[in-house]
Amino acid sequence: xEKKDIILAAALRLFVENGxxxxxxxxxxxxxxxxxxxLFNYFRTKEExxxxxxxxxxxxxxxFILERLESHSISKESFRSLFVSTLSWSLExxxxxxxLQQFDHSPYFKVVEExxxxxxxxxxxxxxxxxxxxxxxxxxxxxxxxxxxxxxINGLHYYIISNDLRExxxxxxxxxxxxxxxxxxxx
Amino acid sequence: xEKKDIILAAALRLFVENGxxxxxxxxxxxxxxxxxxxLFNYFRTKEExxxxxxxxxxxxxxxFILERLESHSISKESFRSLFVSTLSWSLExxxxxxxLQQFDHSPYFKVVEExxxxxxxxxxxxxxxxxxxxxxxxxxxxxxxxxxxxxxINGLHYYIISNDLRExxxxxxxxxxxxxxxxxxxx
DNA sequence: TATTTTTGTGACTGATTAGTCAATCTTAAT
DNA sequence: ATTAAGATTGACTAATCAGTCACAAAAATA
Numbered sequence: 001x002e003k004k005d006i007i008l009a010a011a012l013r014l015f016v017e018n019g020x021x022x023x024x025x026x027x028x029x030x031x032x033x034x035x036x037x038x039l040f041n042y043f044r045t046k047e048e049x050x051x052x053x054x055x056x057x058x059x060x061x062x063x064f065i066l067e068r069l070e071s072h073s074i075s076k077e078s079f080r081s082l083f084v085s086t087l088s089w090s091l092e093x094x095x096x097x098x099x100l101q102q103f104d105h106s107p108y109f110k111v112v113e114e115x116x117x118x119x120x121x122x123x124x125x126x127x128x129x130x131x132x133x134x135x136x137x138x139x140x141x142x143x144x145x146x147x148x149x150x151x152x153i154n155g156l157h158y159y160i161i162s163n164d165l166r167e168x169x170x171x172x173x174x175x176x177x178x179x180x181x182x183x184x185x186x187x
Numbered sequence: 188x189e190k191k192d193i194i195l196a197a198a199l200r201l202f203v204e205n206g207x208x209x210x211x212x213x214x215x216x217x218x219x220x221x222x223x224x225x226l227f228n229y230f231r232t233k234e235e236x237x238x239x240x241x242x243x244x245x246x247x248x249x250x251f252i253l254e255r256l257e258s259h260s261i262s263k264e265s266f267r268s269l270f271v272s273t274l275s276w277s278l279e280x281x282x283x284x285x286x287l288q289q290f291d292h293s294p295y296f297k298v299v300e301e302x303x304x305x306x307x308x309x310x311x312x313x314x315x316x317x318x319x320x321x322x323x324x325x326x327x328x329x330x331x332x333x334x335x336x337x338x339x340i341n342g343l344h345y346y347i348i349s350n351d352l353r354e355x356x357x358x359x360x361x362x363x364x365x366x367x368x369x370x371x372x373x374x
Numbered sequence: 375t376a377t378t379t380t381t382g383t384g385a386c387t388g389a390t391t392a393g394t395c396a397a398t399c400t401t402a403a404t
Numbered sequence: 405a406t407t408a409a410g411a412t413t414g415a416c417t418a419a420t421c422a423g424t425c426a427c428a429a430a431a432a433t434a
Contacts, residue, residue, distance in 0.1 A: 003411095019294045021208025025392060035413040040393060098292075105285075105292040107206045138367075144360070147346040148339065148367070155338025159331050173331070180325075180335070184371040190382090212422060222383040227423060 004042045007032045008053050016095045020050060020106065051112060054103045057096045064089045066123055074130045076182060082124050083153065083178045090157045091170075097157065119146060138187050145185055152181045191229045194219045195240050203282050207237060207293065238299060241290045244283045251276045253310055261317045263369060269311050270340065270365045277344045278357075284344065306333060325374050332372055339368045 010031035014023040025046050029039045043049035068085040071078055090097040103109060119125045128145050131137040137145060156177045160170060197218035201210040212233050216226045230236035255272040258265055277284040290296060306312045315332050318324040324332060343364045347357055 017294060019208065021206065021391095022294065024390075026390095036392090037394080037414070038412055041411070044393095046392065101292045105288045107204060107209065140363070141346075141350075143350065144346050147342040147349075148364070151338040151342025151345070152335065154341065155334040158338070159328075159334040162334075163328075163330065176327070177335070180371045184367045208421095211420075213420095223422090224384065224424080225382055228381070231423095233422065 003032075003034060003038065007034065007039055007042060007049075008056060011049055011053055012057075012095055012099055015050070015053070016098050016102065019102075020108070025049075047108070047111070050103070050108055053099065054108075054112065055116065057100055060096070061086070061089055061093075061100075062123065069123070074127065074134055074136060076136070076186075078127060079131070079182065080178055082127065083149075083181070084174060086124075086153050087157060087160075087174050090153070091160060094161065101154075119143060122146075124149060135187050137185050148185065149181065152177065190219075190221060190225065194221065194226055194229060194236075195243060198236055198240055199244075199282055199286055202237070202240070203285050203289065206289075207295070212236075234295070234298070237290070237295055240286065241295075241299065242303065244287055247283070248273070248276055248280075248287075249310065256310070261314065261321055261323060263323070263373075265314060266318070266369065267365055269314065270336075270368070271361060273311075273340050274344060274347075274361050277340070278347060281348065288341075306330060309333075311336060322374050324372050335372065336368065339364065 007028065011023070011028045014028055014031060017023075025039055026036050028049075029036045032039070039049070043052060065082060065085040069078065069081050071081075103112075125142065125146050128137065128149065129142045132139060132142060132145070156174065160173070165173065194215065198210070198215045201215055201218060204210075212226055213223050215236075216223045219226070226236070230239060252269060252272040256265065256268050258268075290299075312329065312333050315324065315336065316329045319326060319329060319332070343361065347360070352360065
């Protein structure tokens, strides 16, 4: 599993830097210090590598967020935890986050759309569903709230990386942004 | 200017469908019913075509939004107009909007970042700046509010195209989403 | 009509690409 | 030590690509 991860890490760096088709498989292998043939032992095609990398990153992010979620109660604090964890992860793993976005907005996304389990399984999605049920959150479609929630995260992430703030200022802003979001979606 | 626009339109369709490098210049020329050489008469390189298409679409969107902005007062209604116009345009020109997003999240974006006039010139950005000055909007960095505003538009756009709603339901939701956004950013 | 200028053409090229495969190396079991 | 199974290699190939250029058609000018 060692080599596979090295290849994935090399691919991530190059895809983010040069785009999917702007990165030759041979270049990825070189960056990972393996032969071209080795890459194709682990991934049958380039597309399989691209999709596998996407799924791997998605899982890493999910694990990180769930790890940090202390309480499993349906409360404002749980929402805050998901919000803050997601942002922390996205800021500590900028290339990973960038890759997710690059993939989401590329034609490859439709490859995954049917295959992968949809939003319905994400922790945030489930929490919102429950939040609406117990009337903690506005009575609106779950995936609508979900879209706004993630959009807020995207917007804030973009702002922070565009104007690199001091650590403390950053945390303050994340907290403020969450309160604004909460005011928007609470019932 | 006729041929140039035909080429741009063909490029848009193919880039959205197959990605930047997934689309050969010869294929674009074919789709536009011109010779390969003709394409390179209008655009010196493929990258120039990609960037020109981005700028063209951005301008089209801006023109549409400004056309619809009746009052130039700094008021909630002006914000609503920008919000609704942007969403209307994005829903009536899905490929165009998709292209903008694909470009924004691709490595090509950095090519444009320094070249093109930044956010500071966009009508929405100016309006927010003024809105903050007259204390209509929360006293926070302009580009922070700007990021959240556009993020809300992205999130709503994504929700609407993912669950294609009836026309009336769609307008209702846009209106509701704006009120939520307003509650979030008003002072 | 004759001449110049602009616009359009598509076969061509040198470079690059994803993916293959026969040979070699590594590891572990007997 | 010998063998077998699996992992790794990188030269190779057939295909594809962006961009060129000598020429032709069309448009504009005289």
